[in-house]
Amino acid sequence: MDPLTAFAIAALMMLLNGGVLGILHRDLPEALRPSAVSWRIGTLLQAGGCVLLTVQRQLPPAFLLPVANFFLILGITCYWRALRQFYGLPDKPLIYLPLVVAVPGMWWFVAVTPSLSARLWIAAIVWAVIMFNCSQVLRISPRIDRAVSRRVLIAIFTVVAAFMVLRAVLFMLSPSPGSSIIDHTWLNMITPMVASILPVTGTTAYLLLCSERIRRQWEHAATTDYLTGLVNRRIIATTGSQRVSQAREHGKVFGVALVDIDYFKTINDRYGHDIGDLALKHVAARIERSCKAEDLAGRQGGEEFVVLLTRDDITQVLAFGEKVRQSVRSAPFPANGTDLTICVSIGIATLTPADKQFDDLLRRADQALYSAKALGRDRVMAEFGHDVAKSA
Known part of the structure; x- marks a missing residue:
């Protein structure tokens, strides 16, 4: 299986997960729906980025690669926003700063000074920053959320961030690194597989997080007086x-x-x-x-x-x-x-x-x-x- 096929399969899995989130949307409590919408948009954007990477041989790299990375980075930024919404944190325009910095850099190192190494490092740093912040949102909430799914999400964000950094390091150390992410190297083969962990397995963990929140709300309603907030x-x-x-x-x-x-x-x-x-x-x-x-x-x-x-x-x-x-x-x-x-x-x-x-x-x-x-x-x-x- 070549990297393009792997990206196509990853995109299909992401689209299916985004579709499942859409089907379940009406069954979620009103308070969780904004977060679920952001997560679904993030998953679909990730799928869109993978689709674009599968057709990069048919389109000019100076156009396609910045746009594909725009979709991918905006997708994980939506995950960050979804988690902030889930825990009631306010929206901050600064969460889009990594995106604003990364996309022009991607374009520069495709169209002006072509450098796969530079693009990999930009992607690694941006993904690591966003993944770290997603993990931080989850880490600061243990008092209100002790669900196992929360720890699973922290592990997923950590693994994906570590892989992106390791990928850039291995590329620099490789004697024959290749010139693009579609070259037939083992690193390019596993990249779409690891990238799909977040929108696929991560979406499952996110749904479990929502389920745990709903369960706690029902338990709270069953044990608490609705008017005063005291126990019943x-x-x-x-x-x-x-x-x-x-x-x-x-x-x-x-x-x-x-x-x-x-x-x-x-x-x-x-x-x-x-x-x-x-x-x-x-x-x-x-x-x-x-x-x-x-x-x-x-x-x-x-x-x-x-x-x-x-x-x-x-x-x-x-x-x-x-x-x-x-x-x-x-x-x-x-x-x-x-x-x-x-x-x-x-x-x-x-x-x-x-x-x-x-x-x-x-x-x-x-x-x-x-x-x-x-x-x-x-x-x-x-x-x-x-x-x-x-x-x-």
Whole structure:
């Protein structure tokens, strides 16, 4: 198989991958579509560049080679842009700088001072710069994306960049390097194969990256309250059961705080449900600000929130309740041009030997909350076993 045939096969594989991306476009979430479009354009541009290289014997090199390299370099630049879009990074015109520098250089070393070596080094440097930046976008995102496909893409970009540099070095060291990239040398034979790794295997890895993002979004939706961003009731119940076992094993004080917005129905009736939703978000934010890293705050339902607490002693659990109450009360809530003072009632219970399961603890916290409501609201009540104590 000669290099021209290899480029033709690579182009066909790239076109097929670009077509698959186009077919799957509608199935992608709206937020991922701009990135997918950029990746598909990059793949099709790579295919276009390979097609042009297959017909270079029929067209003037001074025209064809700069145009073919324009397609190829713009294609990998689109991959760079696609990854930036995928991770929510802003567009930067500077990503096109390697393209602006490379194409005139390619033309010069074809039409004015013909030099295959110079063209190979320009391609190697430009590809390496773009591949490095693609890898950097992927490397700086491990906190938000731990997918295996991300590491696969990093490996692909690294391999392709290394090959382009190695190709230029080997050409310089070769005793009979040839005069063009279509000469029958082993290096020219494997070049289209390596170049196709990115648009072919890389596209598969990119689709897996999208799939992983969608899976995480579904998991997030299944475990998170859509309005406040706190975890939902199911996660609270599951985690609560786990922490009951951990507290008994390690001898820590495990507590539950139930937080209920006072007169929430009045807020809804007077200002409307939109303001009521904002009030829920406001209180959720104040609760989160009061939590430690190991605490877990969630929305139990309606205007009721629950917080799981692990502390060294009971007084720290009580202190948390009072901290939340004061935090909510001291933060005015704007509603239709007026600052409202929102108050909460809080019921607290800590784990005792009599509690067989998490629901028993939650039930006692609910009894304490009921007491706080009955005694006038805007207060923290704690029930330990059968004793009810006013803490605020």
